[in-house]
Amino acid sequence: MDARVAVGTSLAEIARAEGCSEAFLRTRAKLAFLSPKIQTAILDGTQPPDCTLTKLVRLPLLLDWQAQERALGV
Template identity: 45%
Template sequence: MPEIEISRDGTAITLHVPITLRRIGGRKMVVSPDGEQPWAPPRPQVDGPLVNALARAFRWKDMLDAGRYATVEELAEAERMNASFLARVLRLTLLAPDIVEAILDGRQPPTLQLQPLIRKGFPLAWGAQRQALLQQTRVAE
């Protein structure tokens, strides 16, 4: 609960608001006190590396689907990168459409980061993906 102090001469007002700063995804975020509603809805924050990885993954998928490259190894050689990394990024094309849309709009949870997503993986079933993201968000809070 905010506290307000007024100076004795009445010329200054001091407002004390309890907040917590938390580092989420390399950014400092203000976390409101437990039980308090934030004073404004969070602004969408587009995660550039995650959006770029999605764009690359869908471009690579299109190249494979069109038959330009027969295997992930051929594509990785053409892109001059490790085939294992390319395959992990390519797996992002299996995300549920609403999750992809949320990422592109910047509405994804702040805990959803590229590196953990491609390192740890995610469930293939869309419903399970949504559940996993909800649990990941709860754990970070």
């Protein structure tokens, strides 16, 4: 874990330090909650063709892994 997160640094401060927007960090952070099955498919290159980064960051965050897999067709 990044030390800035451990000490409670705000998202705005991290974004400023990294030279990106809060929105960028927020959308990318939710990728950490993808189901292991989806992560494996992406790493293996076997994800459906329409399972793109654009689609992943635009989908609402589903914490239910099976619901994620259904939504993405994995």
